[in-house]
Amino acid sequence: MGLFDFAKTVGHKLFSKDADAEEKIRAHIEQSNPGIKDLRVSYQDGVVSLAGTADDAAAMEKAVLMAGNVMGVESVTADALQAPPASEKVDYYVVQKGDTLSAIAKHFYGKASAYPRLFDANREVIKDPDLIFPGQKIRIPLNDA
Numbered sequence: 091m092g093l094f095d096f097a098k099t100v101g102h103k104l105f106s107k108d109a110d111a112e113e114k115i116r117a118h119i120e121q122s123n124p125g126i127k128d129l130r131v132s133y134q135d136g137v138v139s140l141a142g143t144a145d146d147a148a149a150m151e152k153a154v155l156m157a158g159n160v161m162g163v164e165s166v167t168a169d170a171l172q173a174p175p176a177s178e179k180v181d182y183y184v185v186q187k188g189d190t191l192s193a194i195a196k197h198f199y200g201k202a203s204a205y206p207r208l209f210d211a212n213r214e215v216i217k218d219p220d221l222i223f224p225g226q227k228i229r230i231p232l233n234d235a
Contacts, residue, residue, distance in 0.1 A: 094166045096158035097184070098136055100225035103161045108133065111162065119156045122214040125149030126171070131157070138163050141170035149173065151180060151229055152214045159215055159226050179232040187224045191216075198230050207231065 104114040111133035119129060125145030132139045138157045144150035150173040158166045183194060191209055192202035199207065209219045212228045222228070 094154055094158055094168075094182075094227070096163055096165060096227060097225035098162060098164035100223060101159045101161040101163065105160075105162065108162075111138075115157050115160060115163075118160065119153050122156070124152035124156070124214045126153050129153070130170075133163075136162060136164040138166045139170065140166065140168045142172070144171055144173035147173050147176035148178075148180075148211075148229075152212075155212070155215045155227055155229060181230040181232055183228055183230050185222050185224055185226040185228065189222065189224070191219050191222060194228075194230075198232075 102118070104118055105111045112131045115133065115138060116129055116131040119126065119131070126142050126149055128142045130141040140153055140157060144153065150168055150171050153171065154166045154168050157163060185194075191205035195204040195208055196202040205219060208228065208230065209216060211231050215226070215228060216222055
């Protein structure tokens, strides 16, 4: 899957010491397990590496986003995270100041009322559709609904 870049200074504050990062990030992903088995997480100097087996490409994408949307993480690599090929086309979007899921849905789908599609595609990353933050990276499913 390669390397994904994130905003290191924004996101969920899960750890205060680098020594705690691997355990905290793994627990964060496993709490909302998007479909990852035998998850292994390593962290060094702001880079998270994920390993394990994903049920599908969406599970892998969600795990990457969950790890990347953590304060202190600047990139995530998932080269050791095995997953079947993607069955849907997906883009990624970095939330900007003033964005809402409705505004993002209008931009990508042409109608603000399509925001539940974005919320459903990012449930592990977004817990409340009214609580997104600038710098957060989300999945944008592009296949016709």
